[in-house]
Amino acid sequence: AQKITQTQPGMFVQEKEAVTLDCTYDTSDPSYGLFWYKQPSSGEMIFLIYQGSYDQQNATEGRYSLNFQKARKSANLVISASQLGDSAMYFCAMREGPLVEAGGTSYGKLTFGQGTILTVHP
Amino acid sequence: GAVVSQHPSRVICKSGTSVKIECRSLDFQATTMFWYRQFPKQSLMLMATSNEGSKATYEQGVEKDKFLINHASLTLSTLTVTSAHPEDSSFYICSARGRLAGSSYNEQFFGPGTRLTVL
Numbered sequence: 077a078q079k080i081t082q083t084q085p086g087m088f089v090q091e092k093e094a095v096t097l098d099c100t101y102d103t104s105d106p107s108y109g110l111f112w113y114k115q116p117s118s119g120e121m122i123f124l125i126y127q128g129s130y131d132q133q134n135a136t137e138g139r140y141s142l143n144f145q146k147a148r149k150s151a152n153l154v155i156s157a158s159q160l161g162d163s164a165m166y167f168c169a170m171r172e173g174p175l176v177e178a179g180g181t182s183y184g185k186l187t188f189g190q191g192t193i194l195t196v197h198p
Numbered sequence: 199g200a201v202v203s204q205h206p207s208r209v210i211c212k213s214g215t216s217v218k219i220e221c222r223s224l225d226f227q228a229t230t231m232f233w234y235r236q237f238p239k240q241s242l243m244l245m246a247t248s249n250e251g252s253k254a255t256y257e258q259g260v261e262k263d264k265f266l267i268n269h270a271s272l273t274l275s276t277l278t279v280t281s282a283h284p285e286d287s288s289f290y291i292c293s294a295r296g297r298l299a300g301s302s303y304n305e306q307f308f309g310p311g312t313r314l315t316v317l
Binding site: 113118119120121123165167171185186187188189190191193 | 232239240241242243244247289291293306307308310311313
């Protein structure tokens with residue numbers, strides 16, 4: 077079963093408007109983290125925002141905010157005041173297991189969604 | 199600045215040759231490194247996870263004899279694509295997990311990727 081689902085292959089938005097990129101996830105682990113990354117045409121993965129499963133408030137980072145609805149298992153990314161430079165591929169990702177790792181033990185790989193190509197029009 | 203580097207950024211090789219890609223963590227020790235593969239306009243697919251000093255754990259369907267991973271030190275992991283063929287052409291991205299100075303928890307950082315083209 078798909079653990080992370082992004083149902084929008086492509087999205088278009090007018091410059092200066094807000095856009096929401098959808099992401100739903102599936103896990104039975106009570107402790108998990110949700111990430112959003114931006115991948116421009118250069119290929120680098122740029123970390124945007126993180127939401128922990130126990131976080132009470134929705135995460136925000138500048139123009140990025142995460143609409144976390146735990147009961148619905150959704151973690152949509154909202155980009156406000158879109159800019160031309162926001163045009164890129166966006167990935168939602170999940171890591172199961174706690175973020176803070178005791179004793180330096182590493183576990184919990186990142187699983188990525190299919191991605192959404194965002195195009196910002198002038 | 200970048201905390202994970204990859205070399206080379208781009209490589210073109212003939213079919214049948216082997217290609218080595220290096221991934222280095224800069225200014226932090228990476229307890230775990232991950233190698234991903236990405237085809238154009240598709241998602242990142244995890245190939246393998248490696249912890250320093252131990253054998254890599256490969257994902258289902260990934261040939262370990264084809265994609266050799268060596269995590270010899272806490273700052274260096276290498277992926278060798280042996281006897282590369284055109285279907286191996288892809289974008290390979292490494293990721294390193296570790297603690298930056300002053301941080302109390304591990305974070306995961308991505309390298310800039312290596313574009314492999316096999317003729």
